[in-house]
Amino acid sequence: MIATRVTEIFGIRYPIVQGGMIWVSGWRLAAAVAKAGALGLIGAGSMTPDLLREHIRKIKKEGIEGVWGVNLPIFFQYAEEMAQIVLEEKVRVVFTSGGSPRKYISRFKERGIKVAHVTATPELAVKCEEAGVDAVVVEGFEAGGHNGRDELTTMVLVPQSVDAVKIPVIAAGGIFDGRGMAAALAMGASGVQIGTRFAATRESSAHENFKRMMLEASPTDTFLILRKLIPARVIKNAWYERVVEAEKRGAGEEELLRIIGEKRTKMGMFDGDLVEGELQIGQAAGAIRDLPAAGEVVNAIARDCEQIMAEMPGRLLRNQ
Numbered sequence: 001m002i003a004t005r006v007t008e009i010f011g012i013r014y015p016i017v018q019g020g021m022i023w024v025s026g027w028r029l030a031a032a033v034a035k036a037g038a039l040g041l042i043g044a045g046s047m048t049p050d051l052l053r054e055h056i057r058k059i060k061k062e063g064i065e066g067v068w069g070v071n072l073p074i075f076f077q078y079a080e081e082m083a084q085i086v087l088e089e090k091v092r093v094v095f096t097s098g099g100s101p102r103k104y105i106s107r108f109k110e111r112g113i114k115v116a117h118v119t120a121t122p123e124l125a126v127k128c129e130e131a132g133v134d135a136v137v138v139e140g141f142e143a144g145g146h147n148g149r150d151e152l153t154t155m156v157l158v159p160q161s162v163d164a165v166k167i168p169v170i171a172a173g174g175i176f177d178g179r180g181m182a183a184a185l186a187m188g189a190s191g192v193q194i195g196t197r198f199a200a201t202r203e204s205s206a207h208e209n210f211k212r213m214m215l216e217a218s219p220t221d222t223f224l225i226l227r228k229l230i231p232a233r234v235i236k237n238a239w240y241e242r243v244v245e246a247e248k249r250g251a252g253e254e255e256l257l258r259i260i261g262e263k264r265t266k267m268g269m270f271d272g273d274l275v276e277g278e279l280q281i282g283q284a285a286g287a288i289r290d291l292p293a294a295g296e297v298v299n300a301i302a303r304d305c306e307q308i309m310a311e312m313p314g315r316l317l318r319n320q
């Protein structure tokens with residue numbers, strides 16, 4: 001048990017959130033994380049509305065005691081329909097991302113849903129607070145998936161966001177173990193959101209090829225692309241090279257969209273095409289050397305974080 005405002009608000013044992021991830025975090029991953037006492041999120045951003053409903057019903061059927069929710073990217077074409085499904089299915093927690101949550105907040109809050117929004121600057125964290133969210137996730141440049149344009153790293157983003165808002169801040173980007181979590185809490189965060197580490201677990205629905213690639217990745221294998229469109233952190237492959245080449249010669253939005261094409265993320269992350277697919281993952285991939293069960297990840301991170309915090313004064317005396 002690590003008690004913070006985030007554990008109180010969401011009713012979880014550990015202030016750890018498994019970030020919503022397209023093609024990776026379906027009901028199985030969210031359920032495994034929830035069972036272990038953290039918050040598991042179904043990533044709606046790669047689903048159709050019907051599929052989202054199916055995943056929600058499957059996780060409900062598990063009858064788990066833990067807490068789970070849905071990550072709803074606001075810019076997504078089905079956002080409106082999915083918000084309705086969330087209400088109909090009486091989902092208790094929603095993490096919105098990629099756009100302003102303002103439009104949805106009162107509808108969710110009226111039904112007692114706990115809402116957090118993912119953002120990438122202290123200024124936007126303030127806007128989230130004004131919009132009425134219960135907590136804000138601030139995600140640094142190290143993170144996998146879509147990324148903020150301002151390229152703030154977690155280390156500078158978290159303390160400045162904590163100073164800027166009164167609501168609890170959840171730190172994201174580059175956190176993959178108990179050390180990272182302890183550091184985030186030391187900077188004033190009330191919890192952590194983790195993506196990459198959970199993508200490399202047994203219950204993640206990432207393709208086995210992609211999981212294998214994560215195991216082999218070095219910390220310098222991921223790059224931020226598409227800064228002018230929607231920045232995304234990916235692992236280098238042939239498709240990535242084409243995007244970079246086009247960006248270097250100043251290709252316009254239309255050409256870049258053509259290179260991205262349709263279903264590029266599915267091709268890479270879900271179907272396992274490591275050459276032509278888009279493979280979103282964070283810098284933390286360099287630290288991943290195993291594919292444990294998601295519950296083991298939660299337990300190890302929470303245990304190590306607690307131990308580090310308890311031992312900190314002794315560590316400082318020994319090491320400095």
Ligand SMILES: Cc1cc2nc3c(=O)[nH]c(=O)nc-3n(C[C@H](O)[C@H](O)[C@H](O)COP(=O)(O)O)c2cc1C
Binds near residue numbers: 018175193269280281
């Ligand atoms: C494969 C992948 C897909 C992601 N998809 C989404 C998404 O659909 N919506 C979202 O809000 N964040 C998404 N993210 C970001 C995560 O929810 C999380 O904030 C981020 O991964 C944290 O940084 P980390 O990867 O360093 O742990 C994705 C991340 C990864 C690695």
